[in-house]
Amino acid sequence: MRILFIPASAPSHYFPMVPLMWACRTAGHDVCVAAQPWGESVVVSSGISMVTIARSFDMTEELARHRRRGPVATAPGAPPALYQTLVDAQVRFAVEAADDVVSLARDWRPDLVVADPLVLAAPLAAAAADAPLVHHLWGPDLLRGSGYGYPGCGMAPDGWPGPLRELYARHGCEPRTENAVTAVDPWLESMQICEIPSRIPLRFVPYNGTNVLPPPVLAPAKKRRVLLTWGSMLVIRDGIEAFPVADVVKTLHEHDVEIVLAVKGADRGLVPDLPPGATVVENVPLNAIVSSCDAVVHHGGAGTIMTAAYYGVPQLGVAATRDVQTCCARLAATGAGIAVNREDATVDALASAVASLLTSDRIGPAATALRGEILAQPSPAEVTDRLAVLAAGSSR
16 A cells, blocks of 8 residues: 655654554555655654655745734634634645645555645645545644634635635645545544544654764653753744743752753754753754653643653643643643643742642642553554555545
């Protein structure tokens, strides 16, 4: 079987797909990824072959441009400006990627297309290959659960943006309320925010890229170790002011813990002056560090939450925007972590949250229970078998 994977325009959306890709390869299936130029390092280093698409479109610049523009007013009852910006950007990405993915699908003839639901060009590839489309989620289904709708995820075609309907007509692809026949979901059902049609649960397996590891990261901590990280996209999308790094470091230092900051190399200059004993590691995969930690303080990204949850580590999420606030709220509801919205993250509020994180006798057991729930989900190998049956039963 040939399987084409199409991730969204960011490595953080690619990482959750990798364990399923590995399982497909191990089962003997051929896998190819269609990704933008960032994938030429990220995808290839994960051991998967790829084809480059949409070279001229830069989603990172789209997000940065939105941040530079500042808040935009919207009419009462209309989707928030950030959500509308997301939809508009994804439509532009679809227009740029359409010819590339359709050509690839016609030439390579995949039996199955697995794509991030954000990728609005994916149904065009599936239609060109006469193959089923499967969505691969990454966290709470914010597109379906937003209340505003998203093309192909519960939104009726007559509500789609005009340029998207025109794009589908040009490629002979019928717009549908549901573009995918099923959705693979590594985010726990107990933490979801809405019902997902034909959902296939998938065990989350941490993958955060590859690199050479500094040996101290793997050594046992001499005292309680707390990891501090703000993900790969926060600075680009929202700016470092969206995460109170200095205040968190100061508060952690007062609790006499070993502090480890995990950052991208590009963000190293944003790290404030650190107290003695604090360590900065650059470009080290998160999953290589978390297992040795007693707690994690982060920005609330779904991948970070699930990585810490996989290892049963208590968490504190300080979330700046609605999407990650939703992720953190669902985590907090399990008891395995604490959520603080960025606008409420005063020094006193952070001090209280950190104290609870490090002293509570309830968060640790809840984190252990959450890990158990993750491990009970179907493995990537089991899900691969289900997808093979699905592809074999398609009309092609």
